Amino acid sequence: MLALHLAATLQSVMHLDDAMRATNTPSLAVAVVKDDRVIYQQSFNAQPGTRFYLASAAKPMTALAAKLTLDIDAPLSESLPTLKLPPPLDPARMSVRDLLAHRLGFENDPVIWRTSYSGDWTDAQLFALLERETKITPRTFQYDNLGYILTSYAIERAAGEPWPKVLRARVLDPLGMSSTTNEPCNATKSARTMNRGAGGLCSTIGDMTRFLRVQMSDGMLDGKRIFPATVMREVHAPQINVKKKFGRVDRTAYALGWYHGEYEHDLLMHHFGSYPGAWTHISWMPERGIGVVVLSSSYNPFADAVAYLAYDTLLGRADARKRFDDDVEKIRARLAKRADDMAKLTKAMIPEGTYVNDALGTLVVSKSGVKFGDREGPLLASGEQLLVKWFDDDSPEKIAFRNDAIIWLDRSFTRETNNGQR
Numbered sequence: 342m343l344a345l346h347l348a349a350t351l352q353s354v355m356h357l358d359d360a361m362r363a364t365n366t367p368s369l370a371v372a373v374v375k376d377d378r379v380i381y382q383q384s385f386n387a388q389p390g391t392r393f394y395l396a397s398a399a400k401p402m403t404a405l406a407a408k409l410t411l412d413i414d415a416p417l418s419e420s421l422p423t424l425k426l427p428p429p430l431d432p433a434r435m436s437v438r439d440l441l442a443h444r445l446g447f448e449n450d451p452v453i454w455r456t457s458y459s460g461d462w463t464d465a466q467l468f469a470l471l472e473r474e475t476k477i478t479p480r481t482f483q484y485d486n487l488g489y490i491l492t493s494y495a496i497e498r499a500a501g502e503p504w505p506k507v508l509r510a511r512v513l514d515p516l517g518m519s520s521t522t523n524e525p526c527n528a529t530k531s532a533r534t535m536n537r538g539a540g541g542l543c544s545t546i547g548d549m550t551r552f553l554r555v556q557m558s559d560g561m562l563d564g565k566r567i568f569p570a571t572v573m574r575e576v577h578a579p580q581i582n583v584k585k586k587f588g589r590v591d592r593t594a595y596a597l598g599w600y601h602g603e604y605e606h607d608l609l610m611h612h613f614g615s616y617p618g619a620w621t622h623i624s625w626m627p628e629r630g631i632g633v634v635v636l637s638s639s640y641n642p643f644a645d646a647v648a649y650l651a652y653d654t655l656l657g658r659a660d661a662r663k664r665f666d667d668d669v670e671k672i673r674a675r676l677a678k679r680a681d682d683m684a685k686l687t688k689a690m691i692p693e694g695t696y697v698n699d700a701l702g703t704l705v706v707s708k709s710g711v712k713f714g715d716r717e718g719p720l721l722a723s724g725e726q727l728l729v730k731w732f733d734d735d736s737p738e739k740i741a742f743r744n745d746a747i748i749w750l751d752r753s754f755t756r757e758t759n760n761g762q763r
Contacts, residue, residue, distance in 0.1 A: 348380040354654050354662055357385055357647065363673040365734065366639035368393075370546035373651050374625070374632040377558055379550055381651070392526035392543040393636035396614030398621035401576070402512050402552070403489050403496075403504075403538035404441045404598030408572050409511045411499035413437040413597075420495040425472040437495050440488035441597045442580035446480040450750065451700040453486050457540075459714025460533025461702040464494075474700050482581045482595060486539035493538030504538060515567050516555060518548040527638075529618040529732055531715045540614060549623060549634045556599075556610070557625050557632050577610065587613075588645050604652065613645065617732035620644040631655055640734040641672050679736060682723075689722035691742045696754035704747055704754050711740075 351373055361369060368387035373380055384391065407413055411420060417432040417440075418424075424432050430447055439445060451470045455462040467490075493504040500507040505523040513521050525531055526543035535541035544552075551562065556577070560568035579594035579601055586592070587602070590609055594601040602609045604626070611624030622644040625632030633651045637644040646668035653661035696704040705712040710719040711729045718731040728737035729749075741748040746755050 350654055351381040351651060354650060354665075355381070355383065355647075360643070360646075360665075360669045361385060363669055364639060364641055364643040365676055366637055366641075366643050368638045369644070369647070370634075370636045371647055371651070372546050372550040372553070372634045373655070374550065374554055374557065375655070376630040377554055379554075382546060382550065384546060387638075389547060390520060390545055392520065392522070392545055393621065393638060394525075394527035394530060394540075394614075394616060394619035395542045395544055395549075395621050395636075396540045396616040396619050397486070398612050398614030398623050399538075399540050399542040400489050400614075401556075401598035401612055401623075402508060402542065403492055404576055405568070405572070406504070406508045406511050407437055407441060407492050407496055408576055408597065409568070410496050410507060411437065413441065417495075421491060421498060423468055423494075424491065425468070426475050427472065430475065430477060437492055438580070438597070440492050440495075442595055443482050443484050443488055444480055444581050445483070445485065445488050446478060447475045447487075448478050448483070448485060449475045449487055451702075452490065454701055454750070455714075456490055457486065457534055457536045458716055459702050460531055461714040462533070470700060482583050484595075486536060489539035490537045493541075496538070505541075513548075516548075516551050516562065518544070518551055520545040521548045527616070527618045529616065534715050540616070544636075546634060546636055549621075549636065553623055553625060553632045553634050557627070557630070588642060589649055604649075605656065607656075615640060617735045622648045624648060626652070629656075640732070641676065643669070643672055646672070683730075683737075686721040686723055686728065686737070689720045689727055691720065691727070691747070692745070692756065695757045696747045697757060698752050698754045701750065701752055701754070704749070706747075 369385040370387055372382040414436050417435040420437050426432060449471055451474050452467050496504045496507050521542055521544040523535055523541050525535060555562045555567055559570045560566060560573040576597040577599055578596055581595050583592045583595050590602040590604050592600050592602040600611050602611060607626045608628060609624050609626055614621040617640045618638060620637040620639060622635040633648040635644040635647045646665055650661055650665040653664060691706055693706050710717060716731050718729050721728045721730055721737060727740050727742060729740055730737040746753045
């Protein structure tokens, strides 16, 4: 009876059509779990089998696959012997656990940009860039995709198979997640920019609800043991302290693919993911037995607002809908300001041609704009400032043109001459 009452309560507040229009959200899927029972599931402008890009919300699956496949505490020099880093960085003093907990102690933007945005890479290129372009950072929590990209390579080496196949065998198939795939489902992504283990999955609301339920039940699903309880406890256990606010959540720690945080004084286990054309929210309150999945096709925190509406409603907050409406208005105002700013921009031109940076790759400038691998957008100007608008639902990025070179991401792209010289 309680579940029926809660379901009816959620149904009464989940009127989202106007809010979706206000936040430029084309499609959405929502599921709410209470005590291992799905009490609400609804798709808006989508079919139940519609796939959404998970972005970084795929990281918990990579972490679980790693724990089920290899010794995450072995030296990285053993787990991934092809990894060479510039001294004094030493893979023998690192582990996959460090990669999964975001305490690498190094960063490499070219690897991130090639795997996430341009699609211009080979395995050999990435490992050469790691040896040549890696920068030392403090050995503290620094959220980055790099650790999960490297983890996907360690999984491949341990299993002797491509990481998507290992993920399928170890995680997806045991859960019956047959609709989850590493194939692109989003117009802003290609097979080359799916970002491997850091975000390379698309899924449905049904599959993601199964993944949520097995987290909430310490490895059980529909009365069957799917994953060992010891494994689930380990991937959920805090690994490194975090002190950061994200929306309404006060983050306190990071586990293996999961954040710990506080929402209205309740522990909220969670991971979100975002990329142009996508925003994913997956979370649960262990002490309350409540969990929420929201999959969105818009690049703004509307998915989070919907999740908070579900939590506030189930926690009995009288102002749940008002808080949601306030969140929607903030998003609407931000989008309106971006549109106003875009309307003031003018089309810009710089000399056409191919511009090359050895680390980041190639920019191609033509009359239609700038192309960076799979990404392409118009070249615009705001006064003297040059900008590239890569995606419709994202803000433009600043670039500069000086001395016959493009300056972007603090790196210089030199224009090639007709004979290929620079």
